[in-house]
Amino acid sequence: MAFLDVLMLGFSEAFTPTNLLFCFIGALLGTLIGVLPGIGPTATVAILLPVTFFLPPLGALIMLAGIFYGAQYGGSTTAILVNLPGEASAVVTAIDGYQMARKGRAGAALAIAALGSFFAGTVATIGLAVAGPTLSSFALSFGPAEYVALCIFGLLAATILAHGSVVKAIGMVCLGLVLGMVGIDVNSGATRLTFGSTELYDGIDFVVIAVGLFGVAEIASNLEFKEARGVLQSTIGRLWPTRQEFKESWAAVLRGTAVGTILGVLPGGGATLSAFSAYSVEKKISKTPEKFGHGAIAGVAGPEAANNAGAQSSFIPLLTLGIPSNSIMAMMLGAMTIHGITPGPSVIQNQPELFWGLVASMWLGNAMLLVINLPLIGIWVRLLKVPYRLLYPAILLFCCIGVYSVNNRGFDVALVILFGILGYVLRKAKCEAGPLLLGFVLGPLLETNLRRALLLSQGDPLVFVERPISAVLLLITAGMLLTLILPAIRKGRKEAFEASED
Amino acid sequence: MMTGSSKNHRDYPDLLAGGLMTGLGALGLWAGRDLAFGTPAMMGSGFLPNVLCGVLIAIGLFVFLKAMTKSYEPIGDSNIKPLLILIAAIAGFAFLAESFGFVVSTVWLLVIGSLADQESRWKEIAVSTLLLTAFGALVFIYGLGVQMPVLPF
Known part of the structure; x- marks a missing residue:
């Protein structure tokens, strides 16, 4: 069977x-960054992007992907x-x-989070392996007009689903495109x-924008005020969840x-939107919704x-499709471009070892994360005590x-x-920098195809x-924009995001 | 804010956002004033930049004007001192790196940059600068082969 062949290729x-x-x-660095408050996965990928230029293409992508999903695991450790x-x-x-941790069940919360994540990662990776070839063979028939429409859809949908x-x-997005x-x-x-500068003839480098907007600006706003520190729940308790806890969480997983x-597939979607939606689903479905907020394990597992x-x-x-759905994916696109890979439907056909290697490594990385996170939890707990003033110079x-x-x-x-100043001002103006980055990476694709389509x-x-x-x-796209004008939906969207502001 | 005076009617983050977008759009139009516009079928180099800057200005003005009527929202507490110190640190690095090499530029970056935190202590700065400079030279210059002289001579 061909599917097994490519899977074998990937694993080899x-x-x-x-x-x-x-x-x-990648998984280790990601966990490290995820655990440390004050530096997010977007900033990390931006900062480490140049380091991966020295690696072979597949190695670079594997490491960046590892950083990304490692940060998802690590972030939950600090949260709990x-x-x-x-x-x-x-x-x-x-x-x-955190409520579970206060009741002495931190261990169970961490274990359920890690096991649930591993299961979810496995399923989503299989999803990628199945959907990838199908979608890409469909996308191979795309002409310039389709690509223009796809870019516009991707960019606008990302703005609607974002905060x-x-x-x-x-x-x-317009600023990014410019x-x-x-x-x-x-x-x-x-x-x-170019304002007459010869150094700008090759354009602004992607890394410059990413590091300025997400790295420097983030440090500057973290340093604005004295560090906020939570109270560490030092007793982790027994790691293995009880039978009752398993029973309450498997369906939520x-x-x-x-x-x-x-x-995750939707533009503007990804980890954050998924987590918020899953929480509200669990709360709605639960027979005991009053338990949520007081240490319901389903509220961690889902x-x-x-x-x-x-x-x-x-x-x-x-x-x-070659269309990134959020700013981290925009950085992956930047990394691929720098290695001379044009992301898109042709990658699976022309460089199957790259696609399948990445897919296989994602599953391996998820398995590694289980080991990195559960038995080694003590090390990460100690890392939480490192003050920011020692971290940010590095x-x-x-x-x-x-x-x-x-x-x-x-x-x-x-x-x-x-770009550091721009990023800082954008934070003050409550503007998201993510859409800017998406516009920046999709700008050339949009312009080339728009010119071609209209020339033809x-x-x-x-x-x-x-x-x-x-x-x-x-x-x-038009439908989505129209629904925003309707007041009822606007209200619903506002409510969905207000929960996330707290 | 219950007092209905006109002062309390502005959304300052949005005013800032609108002003920024309008300003940057105008800057883009000015920078691209000599570019050929062309026709849709034969787009000139200035076609998309000018159109997009126009859209940017329009959105900026819309956000700005709407913010005038929105309910009061402050920008929030700001402390730009860390940002200014970081800028000085990075600018020094950018200026020193090519001619004075890794050690000089990195020491400048780390020592000045560390001052951005109010709680910084000289002893810690000295130790972390020493360690990070040594680590950086080993990993980046010798390990990864970044093209930068190590010392000024």
């Missing part, structure tokens, strides 16, 4: 000693033990997880928006996995399974050297300052409506 790639090592380093979520998707885990004001997010156009225009050779796998499933399945649109050094190493010049590091149709914009796939995508 993932099981090479170097790739196993990259996978382990200290009530300080290490990253956004663990916010809901803190609600019931905060949609109008501001669309503005951020930034992506800086440099020499490949069609005409004209220099665009199944539901969380389903919710996460589906929501969201934990969902955030890990969402993290894995958000790779599906990137690897099959982060700063990684940022600067990483950016320098891309082109071996100080100019890029200086440019980081501009001799300037007739109807080409986007005449081709069925593109028409459907644009129709869905």
